[in-house]
Amino acid sequence: MFDVLDQTPGKLGFIDAHGKLVNELPDGVSIDWLQQSYQHMVRIRQLDKKAVALQRTGQMHTYPSCLGQEAIGTGIGMAMQDADVLVPYYRDQATQVLRGVSMQQILQVWGGDERGNLFEGAAVKDFPNCVPIGTQMSHAAGIAAAMKSRGVKQAVVANCGDGATSRGDVYEALNLVGVWQLPMVAVINNNQWAISVPRGLQTATATLAEKALAVGIDSIQIDGNDVVAVFQAVRNALTRARSGKGGTLIEAVSYRLSDHTTADDATRYREASEVSQAWEYDPVKRLQTYLHELGQWTPAQEQSLLAEVKQSIDKAVADYLNTAPQAADDFMAYVFAAMPQPLQAQRERLLARLERDNAAGGNCDDS
Amino acid sequence: MTANTASKNKEKAVGKSRATNARPGADNVHGVTLVEAINLALRRALSDDPDVVVLGEDIGINGGVFRATLGLREAFGYKRVIDTPLAEALIAGISVGMASQGMRPVAEIQFMGFINATVEQMLCHAGRLRNRTRGRLSCPMVLRAPFGGGIHAPEHHSESTEAMFAHMPGLRVVIPSSPTRAYGLLLSAIRNPDPVVFLEPKRIYRMVRQQVVDDGQGLPLDTCFTLREGTDLTLVSWGAMVHETLLAAKQLEEIGVAAEVIDVATISPLDMDTIRRSVEKTGRCVVIQEAPRSFGVGSEISARIAEEALLYLRAPVQRVAGYDTPMPYPGNESLYMPSVADIVDAATATLENA
Ligand SMILES: Cc1ncc(C[n+]2csc(CCOP(=O)(O)OP(=O)(O)O)c2C)c(N)n1
Numbered sequence: 099m100f101d102v103l104d105q106t107p108g109k110l111g112f113i114d115a116h117g118k119l120v121n122e123l124p125d126g127v128s129i130d131w132l133q134q135s136y137q138h139m140v141r142i143r144q145l146d147k148k149a150v151a152l153q154r155t156g157q158m159h160t161y162p163s164c165l166g167q168e169a170i171g172t173g174i175g176m177a178m179q180d181a182d183v184l185v186p187y188y189r190d191q192a193t194q195v196l197r198g199v200s201m202q203q204i205l206q207v208w209g210g211d212e213r214g215n216l217f218e219g220a221a222v223k224d225f226p227n228c229v230p231i232g233t234q235m236s237h238a239a240g241i242a243a244a245m246k247s248r249g250v251k252q253a254v255v256a257n258c259g260d261g262a263t264s265r266g267d268v269y270e271a272l273n274l275v276g277v278w279q280l281p282m283v284a285v286i287n288n289n290q291w292a293i294s295v296p297r298g299l300q301t302a303t304a305t306l307a308e309k310a311l312a313v314g315i316d317s318i319q320i321d322g323n324d325v326v327a328v329f330q331a332v333r334n335a336l337t338r339a340r341s342g343k344g345g346t347l348i349e350a351v352s353y354r355l356s357d358h359t360t361a362d363d364a365t366r367y368r369e370a371s372e373v374s375q376a377w378e379y380d381p382v383k384r385l386q387t388y389l390h391e392l393g394q395w396t397p398a399q400e401q402s403l404l405a406e407v408k409q410s411i412d413k414a415v416a417d418y419l420n421t422a423p424q425a426a427d428d429f430m431a432y433v434f435a436a437m438p439q440p441l442q443a444q445r446e447r448l449l450a451r452l453e454r455d456n457a458a459g460g461n462c463d464d465s
Numbered sequence: 466m467t468a469n470t471a472s473k474n475k476e477k478a479v480g481k482s483r484a485t486n487a488r489p490g491a492d493n494v495h496g497v498t499l500v501e502a503i504n505l506a507l508r509r510a511l512s513d514d515p516d517v518v519v520l521g522e523d524i525g526i527n528g529g530v531f532r533a534t535l536g537l538r539e540a541f542g543y544k545r546v547i548d549t550p551l552a553e554a555l556i557a558g559i560s561v562g563m564a565s566q567g568m569r570p571v572a573e574i575q576f577m578g579f580i581n582a583t584v585e586q587m588l589c590h591a592g593r594l595r596n597r598t599r600g601r602l603s604c605p606m607v608l609r610a611p612f613g614g615g616i617h618a619p620e621h622h623s624e625s626t627e628a629m630f631a632h633m634p635g636l637r638v639v640i641p642s643s644p645t646r647a648y649g650l651l652l653s654a655i656r657n658p659d660p661v662v663f664l665e666p667k668r669i670y671r672m673v674r675q676q677v678v679d680d681g682q683g684l685p686l687d688t689c690f691t692l693r694e695g696t697d698l699t700l701v702s703w704g705a706m707v708h709e710t711l712l713a714a715k716q717l718e719e720i721g722v723a724a725e726v727i728d729v730a731t732i733s734p735l736d737m738d739t740i741r742r743s744v745e746k747t748g749r750c751v752v753i754q755e756a757p758r759s760f761g762v763g764s765e766i767s768a769r770i771a772e773e774a775l776l777y778l779r780a781p782v783q784r785v786a787g788y789d790t791p792m793p794y795p796g797n798e799s800l801y802m803p804s805v806a807d808i809v810d811a812a813t814a815t816l817e818n819a
Contacts, residue, residue, distance in 0.1 A: 159617045159795045210795030229621045264550035292551050294527035300550050367526045426800055429793035444788045
């Protein structure tokens with residue numbers, strides 16, 4: 099049986115798995131807020147589905163699904179202010195889109211095109227998502243250190259998975275957050291599996307939140323399938339961070355409903371019954387139920403949302419598929435601020451090679 | 466690549482061969498792939514020697530993300546086939562510890578892009594445990610990792626950083642380029658009393674099938690394999706690039722050029738004798754690597770040719786290589802990787818020198 103956090107007393111949660119309100123909604127969480135969050139989660143779920151389909155049809159490379167974890171990304175994105183900085187890992191599509199990264203860019207990154215990392219708007223100082231596990235946490239601590247040293251009222255949100263907590267990098271970064279009282283909010287997306295290794299084989303502690311004890315920072319374990327809980331915990335932590343009170347570790351308990359990535363086959367190591375049980379805690383469904391029972395979400399609204407989402411995703415996909423390829427020498431253009439002569443020579447070598455291949459009918463396309 | 470490669474250094478056994486019951490490995494009737502050969506060698510090592518353990522991320526129930534360890538946990542149990550927490554520095558570090566006590570850990574790093582956390586352990590400890598204890602302790606561990614590009618994997622999954630380990634004293638760096646060599650070299654690596662970094666070219670994990678006789682025979686380390694004899698020029702390569710190199714040799718043959726092809730196999734310590742003898746014979750050499758051009762294994766080989774065989778050269782040594790840039794995201798990865806045409810071009814340019 100996996101970890102389920104469903105508003106256990108003393109833990110933070112508002113809307114339970116059945117879509118029932120179990121605690122009074124916090125300030126700022128209006129019906130409108132709930133509807134917006136719901137719509138975003140639906141958008142991300144559909145985008146995710148589309149991305150997997152694109153991969154299955156050979157139109158995209160390996161993709162890490164965020165199915166089942168939409169509430170974590172959405173709650174974080176709703177809580178962050180533009181001036182904050184996001185240091186994401188590879189399952190943070192929901193937060194990135196709320197920060198202004200376009201859906202087309204999300205597809206581009208996993209389609210193997212660096213231009214997907216050209217963020218604008220609120221995300222302009224955000225990091226690209228991080229593939230080597232846990233290594234991003236120290237960047238976040240460094241960003242927080244820069245913020246603190248400049249005396250600005252900003253904070254960093256850095257995310258990682260449960261498996262990442264086994265790495266020294268994560269502990270080292272959190273340790274510094276404690277020692278230097280850095281304005282950093284670390285969110286562990288506890289989706290309970292690190293590829294085939296379950297949480298219980300990763301660490302012997304009862305919770306991941308308690309890892310904060312060893313480094314002297316605040317922490318909280320929350321229901322990661324409850325978007326309100328995620329929002330509230332992250333917002334509180336960000337407020338504390340911005341006012342100089344230091345960092346927080348948040349363990350958001352959720353479940354990875356998908357394969358690890360499109361290159362993985364989770365049926366090799368995971369019981370189907372576990373997954374179907376986990377679906378009962380679905381973050382999207384519960385919010386829909388809650389809104390529906392309040393009379394604030396009708397089947398007609400659902401229909402028009404799905405239609406609108408489909409349209410915007412279709413457009414993102416079309417834009418993704420129709421984007422002209424990067425210039426062949428693009429992968430050399432950004433290595434240094436100014437291209438050093440030896441690399442310039444290699445660039446010429448590359449261009450000559452392309453000319454030769456084109457003359458021979460071209461054999462360089464692999465996408 | 467074919468099984469009956471002409472070889473000056475005959476692929477002869479060096480490992481101890483112990484009688485063992487034939488074990489059901491991968492389907493060997495139609496030959497095995499490179500990754501299946503790895504699996505066969507691991508099976509053989511685990512059953513031959515109770516001190517061998519296999520460890521890493523996702524290697525147990527999942528059989529490794531490339532299935533190199535498929536079925537091993539079922540056959541040998543949790544204590545011999547160990548899923549570790551997600552922590553590469555730890556994997557290398559505990560391997561040093563286990564090896565120092567006489568065990569033979571064979572650790573898997575999921576992708577070579579994630580091997581970097583092991584660098585401190587490999588450089589500061591694995592490579593010098595014997596030396597700093599004046600031989601009192603040794604470190605018979607193997608660190609395996611799939612490496613190289615060409616499979617459209619995400620960022621950080623496709624680098625070729627073999628030179629980094631080759632530059633570390635006290636380590637052997639071994640790279641197979643075919644199923645038979647994968648089987649034989651891995652067995653020898655596991656039986657070797659010193660630490661071995663064993664890098665598996667994942668692009669050719671499933672590219673060809675070869676009959677591999679699962680007889681427990683190792684292949685010699687520290688020696689190159691001459692895959693094809695020729696008199697006009699020497700092509701030197703290792704890993705997946707051996708595939709393009711052999712294809713280039715074939716194309717050259719069609720235009721009347723007899724290329725000798727050398728698979729370096731153990732890139733460190735480097736068997737310079739085989740390369741030098743070949744260059745003395747042909748007078749021309751092209752070194753092919755997928756890794757960035759500068760400061761790599763190809764640079765070392767070129768320098769050694771300059772030191773040891775310059776007067777035999779009839780043309781400057783050429784390198785065909787990747788670029789001194791990060792490996793591009795998969796959309797552009799083929800722009801980065803050397804092609805058969807690049808090798809043929811470099812070879813013909815070399816031949817154009819009088
Ligand atoms: C340093 C490093 N080692 C191994 C990998 C391969 N890998 C990718 S994701 C993953 C599991 C990560 O699990 P977790 O941190 O729980 O995050 P999740 O993917 O479950 O969200 C592994 C082992 C990697 N990307 N980086």
